[in-house]
Amino acid sequence: MDNIIKNKIIEDLLPRRFGNKGKLWFGILLVLCITGLVAYARQLSKGLEVTAMRDYVSWGIYISNFVFFVAISLVGSLITAVLRLTDVHWSTPLTRIAEIIAVAAITCAAVIIVVDMGRPDRFYNLFTHGRLQSPIIWDVIVITTYFFISILLLYFPLLPDFRLLLKHNPKGAFSKLYRFLGSFWTNSPGQIKINERAINILVITIIPVAFSIHTVTSWLFATTYRPGWDSTNFGAYFISGAFLVGAGGVLMAMYAFRRAYNLEKYITGQHFDKMGRIVVMLALLYLYFNINEFLVPAFKMKKAERDYLIGLFAGDFAPLFWFAIVCSMFLPIVILIFKKGRRPLPAFIAGLLVVIGSWFKRYIIVTPTLLHPFLPMRDVPGSYRHYFPTWEEWAIAIGSLAAMLLLITIFARIFPIIPIQETITETEQHDNP
Amino acid sequence: MTTHKHIHLSVILLLFVCTASMAQNTRQSLLLNLGYYNDNNYMQYLKATAKAKINGKFQVIPGVPVSFYIAQVADENLLGKAVTDVYGEAALPIPAMARTLWNSGPKQTFLAVSTPYAGYESAQTDLDITKAKLKIDTAAGRKIIVTLVQLQDSTWTAVKGADVKVAVKRLGGDLNAGETPTYTTDSLGSVNVDFQRENLPGDASGHLVLIAKVEDNDVCGNLSKEYTVPWGVPSSYKTSFNERTLYARRGKSPVWLEIMGYSIVAVVWIVLFYLMGQIFKIKRMGRQPFNG
Numbered sequence: 001m002d003n004i005i006k007n008k009i010i011e012d013l014l015p016r017r018f019g020n021k022g023k024l025w026f027g028i029l030l031v032l033c034i035t036g037l038v039a040y041a042r043q044l045s046k047g048l049e050v051t052a053m054r055d056y057v058s059w060g061i062y063i064s065n066f067v068f069f070v071a072i073s074l075v076g077s078l079i080t081a082v083l084r085l086t087d088v089h090w091s092t093p094l095t096r097i098a099e100i101i102a103v104a105a106i107t108c109a110a111v112i113i114v115v116d117m118g119r120p121d122r123f124y125n126l127f128t129h130g131r132l133q134s135p136i137i138w139d140v141i142v143i144t145t146y147f148f149i150s151i152l153l154l155y156f157p158l159l160p161d162f163r164l165l166l167k168h169n170p171k172g173a174f175s176k177l178y179r180f181l182g183s184f185w186t187n188s189p190g191q192i193k194i195n196e197r198a199i200n201i202l203v204i205t206i207i208p209v210a211f212s213i214h215t216v217t218s219w220l221f222a223t224t225y226r227p228g229w230d231s232t233n234f235g236a237y238f239i240s241g242a243f244l245v246g247a248g249g250v251l252m253a254m255y256a257f258r259r260a261y262n263l264e265k266y267i268t269g270q271h272f273d274k275m276g277r278i279v280v281m282l283a284l285l286y287l288y289f290n291i292n293e294f295l296v297p298a299f300k301m302k303k304a305e306r307d308y309l310i311g312l313f314a315g316d317f318a319p320l321f322w323f324a325i326v327c328s329m330f331l332p333i334v335i336l337i338f339k340k341g342r343r344p345l346p347a348f349i350a351g352l353l354v355v356i357g358s359w360f361k362r363y364i365i366v367t368p369t370l371l372h373p374f375l376p377m378r379d380v381p382g383s384y385r386h387y388f389p390t391w392e393e394w395a396i397a398i399g400s401l402a403a404m405l406l407l408i409t410i411f412a413r414i415f416p417i418i419p420i421q422e423t424i425t426e427t428e429q430h431d432n433p
Numbered sequence: 434m435t436t437h438k439h440i441h442l443s444v445i446l447l448l449f450v451c452t453a454s455m456a457q458n459t460r461q462s463l464l465l466n467l468g469y470y471n472d473n474n475y476m477q478y479l480k481a482t483a484k485a486k487i488n489g490k491f492q493v494i495p496g497v498p499v500s501f502y503i504a505q506v507a508d509e510n511l512l513g514k515a516v517t518d519v520y521g522e523a524a525l526p527i528p529a530m531a532r533t534l535w536n537s538g539p540k541q542t543f544l545a546v547s548t549p550y551a552g553y554e555s556a557q558t559d560l561d562i563t564k565a566k567l568k569i570d571t572a573a574g575r576k577i578i579v580t581l582v583q584l585q586d587s588t589w590t591a592v593k594g595a596d597v598k599v600a601v602k603r604l605g606g607d608l609n610a611g612e613t614p615t616y617t618t619d620s621l622g623s624v625n626v627d628f629q630r631e632n633l634p635g636d637a638s639g640h641l642v643l644i645a646k647v648e649d650n651d652v653c654g655n656l657s658k659e660y661t662v663p664w665g666v667p668s669s670y671k672t673s674f675n676e677r678t679l680y681a682r683r684g685k686s687p688v689w690l691e692i693m694g695y696s697i698v699a700v701v702w703i704v705l706f707y708l709m710g711q712i713f714k715i716k717r718m719g720r721q722p723f724n725g
Contacts, residue, residue: 132694133680141698148705156708159715184719191715198711205704379519 006424010164013420015174015413016261036399039392040115042297048118049393056377057370057387060114061397068245069109069404070143071238075246076102076150077210077431081203090274092426093418095264097253099154100417101246104407106147112400113139130299130337135220140162142213149209153202156195159185160421176415188422208308214242220363227308228369237289244282244389248332248354251275253408255348255419266418269343276342279350283329283336290325309371317368324364328357461485463494463553465561467545469654481545483517485553493521494553501525501536502544506557512543539564539584565586565592565653567645569660573615575628577610579645581618583653591622595650599626601633602642602659608633610643612670627662635665 018026043050045416079098083091094181114120132136162182166175185191218238231237254275260265295427298309332350335341341350367387377385389397411417458690466482483497495516501512512531515523527535535541544559565583579597582589595618600607607614608630616624635641640661647656675685679694 073711074653089563132691133686145698145701152705152708155712184716188721190718194711194715198708201708205701209701275566291548381519 004304005427008354009424010168010420012263012265012422013418014165015416016167017244018413024414026406026409028029029402029409030193032402033399033406035190036396036402039395039399043115043396044120045086045162045390050390051369052124052383052387052431054384055368055380056384059116059366059370060387061363061389062395063114064359065397065400066116067217068359069105069112069400070214071242071245071362072249072355073102073105073109073146073246074148074210074214074239074242075250076153077206077245078246079250081165081206081210084199084203085207087414089426090271092262092274092422094250094254094271095157095422096154096415096417096419097257098250099150099157100213100241100408100411101249102150103147103154104362104404104411106143106150107407108146108400108404111403113143113396113398113402128226135216135223138216139213139220140215140343142209146206146209146213149206151203152207153199155181156199156202157419157422158182158415159195160187161416161419163187164420165416167317168187177414196199211239214238221369225374226294226369227305227372227374228365231293233289233292237293240286240289241361244279244286244328245355245358247275247282248280248351248358249345251279251351252355255351261412261417263418272344273339273342273345274341275426276336276347276350279347279354280333280336281362283354287329287333290329293427299321304374305372308368311368312364317364320360321364322359324357326357327353328361331357435445455551460554461552462547463497463550463556464491465499465545465547465556465558466544467543467558468649469543469560469562471566471654471656473658474656476526479512479543479545479560480522480524481515481517481547481558482525483521483547483553483556489713493517493519495519495521497521497523497547497550499523499551500548502546503527503531503659504542506544506546517602539586560654562654563652565647565650565658566645567597567658569643569645569658569663571660575630575664577626577645578623579616579626579658580621580623580654581647581656583621584624591618592653593618593620594621595622595647595653597624598646598648599624599645599715600644600646601630602644607644628662630664633665634668635663637669639663639664639665639667 051060075098079091080095080279083093114123117123126137126140130140159182161180163185165172165178166183169175172178215235215238218234222231222234224230251272254267254271257263294309294312297305298313301309311317334349335346336346340346364384371385371387445679462485464484464486466484468480468482469477470480471477479501481499481501482702483492483494483499485494486492497517499517500514500515502510503512504510512528513525516523517523540563542561542604544557546611547555548551549555565581566589567621568580568582570578570580577599581592581595581597583592584590587623595616596615598607598615599610601610602613610628610630612629616626618624630641633641641664643660643662645658645660647653649655675681677687679686679690681687
């Protein structure tokens with residue numbers, strides 16, 4: 001392979017300093033995170049009383065956010081594992097984007113669940129007194145496992161890139177970090193062999209763990225006997241929704257990184273076209289599960305579920321419910337089903353719609369059920385009968401979303417967002433088949 | 434003509450202003466009820482209930498501050514203050530400081546006073562109570578004898594013609610001990626009830642709790658008395674739940690189920706530790722010379 005081409009690839013893909021827009025973006029995210037921390041400090045000092053959560057709605061936007069984070073983290077297994085195992089090579093430039101989204105999201109999921117605890121100092125009790133019988137412990141186990149697998153799946157493919165990073169920027173700001181993480185990489189056949197085998201083991205392992213993580217999250221709801229949650233469909237319903245939101249997130253990230261780092265040669269229109277098709281397929285799949293989830297109970301209209309379903313279809317939650325359905329499924333399908341809609345900007349808009357709609361979809365899954373218990377609410381204060389998050393909850397929820405974006409941004413500043421060595425190897429293979 | 438119009442307008446305006454100002458000053462009347470309670474001849478407390486007529490129906494009013502007095506409304510006779518809850522009830526145990534006044538005679542007057550609150554007028558009510566108590570005893574053949582006595586001068590005398598409920602205390606409420614829920618006291622102030630609940634599950638030793646109640650009596654208020662008798666069937670809860678399910682309490686679930694659960698986690702983590710070991714292997718290989 002021509003050294004000029006190789007050097008051009010390296011030069012294009014090396015991490016770069018933030019420009020003015022990057023600094024502004026970083027600053028905004030930092031301010032949002034700090035606001036969230038201030039709100040959390042208030043919650044810590046005054047207790048969960050500062051939230052709008054009461055006896056009935058004891059899971060509010062924190063848990064909606066948690067489910068959203070877990071869902072979006074599944075993209076790592078979709079792009080990296082499923083596409084890799086099926087020998088799909090066009091996804092190579094997207095693997096690291098998907099993995100960093102997965103790591104950032106799963107980190108924030110772990111954080112937000114602690115935020116939801118009234119006494120975070122008792123978190124260690126989950127480990128010291130945890131019972132395997134509890135779905136909460138299943139979640140702790142699978143989140144921890146998924147986090148480690150995602151970290152490893154991020155780290156192993158990065159190893160060959162550390163050598164290039166050190167070679168081309170030996171005295172850069174992060175050279176000590178690169179040296180610590182990967183100075184031992186010599187690109188020897190033995191190392192490459194072990195590395196490839198490790199990645200293969202990881203991509204096989206991550207699929208059942210990823211399925212477990214979101215199935216278990218769905219079981220936190222489905223093992224509870226409540227209208228809307230009492231469903232055997234919940235695991236598959238959650239998994240399909242998670243793949244959709246993750247793929248939507250990747251569409252957004254692809255566009256953002258392409259624009260920010262001028263990666264048009266690496267993240268091409270073809271990538272948007274193919275990811276767009278995947279999103280359409282996943283949106284249709286999720287739509288199918290939604291129809292299952294709502295149409296069958298609505299056909300029967302069991303007395304206990306009637307108020308809940310009417311509330312969703314035509315009651316207080318109807319605007320939010322239909323917004324979530326239209327925004328996360330119908331509109332992206334309409335946009336992406338056409339070839340013109342799979343161009344970068346429309347695809348980005350479709351991805352944005354998926355992500356926004358999916359966040360509200362999680363809210364719709366969590367809150368309305370809690371407001372419709374089997375036993376009627378009687379003799380309770382008016383504030384128990386409805387739920388609207390307080391500013392502290394909004395600040396913490398938005399802060400956690402900003403924290404996820406901040407982690408991705410920091411990663412993109414330090415590490416190459418597209419695998420350099422893998423891109424070089426694939427270019428070589430393409431040139432010399 | 435114009436002058437007439439002005440006069441009409443002024444009158445209408447004046448009427449409107451008067452009505453509006455009257456409407457602002459109008460407060461809705463509040464109904465206070467006061468009750469006296471004596472549980473097991475031990476715990477004595479007062480309970481006030483605040484109600485108001487809203488849309489033609491009496492509804493309970495929460496949040497009303499109520500002051501309780503003994504004998505008369507005076508600062509030195511204040512027993513305490515309470516606020517009505519979501520059921521419109523404010524309860525106050527009679528404090529020990531009221532002992533002197535309480536012991537001064539067999540009858541006592543209690544008063545509840547509420548100040549104007551959230552559009553409701555102030556309200557006051559009183560209640561005259563004669564000190565009374567219930568006694569429960571049993572006789573051979575599973576008979577229950579409940580006696581109601583009241584204090585007259587300094588002696589306890591029987592109360593005739595009062596309604597007394599006699600029941601067995603159960604988890605969800607009271608179960609009639611005899612044929613009917615209520616009995617009327619005879620000239621000795623007693624009711625005799627034949628216990629007719631055979632084979633009723635009791636606690637582990639077969640104990641049942643009998644309860645006698647006088648409710649909303651004009652003279653005595655609300656009294657209750659409990660008495661434990663060994664007339665039930667000893668109950669023991671047997672379940673094989675702990676022997677067959679993963680959801681059993683810690684250490685009780687079947688070992689093979691726990692092993693299955695933990696081994697799934699263990700297998701995944703063994704793979705992860707193996708992969709972490711591979712990183713060290715790659716590191717070791719990096720120390721060996723290679724000219725790539």
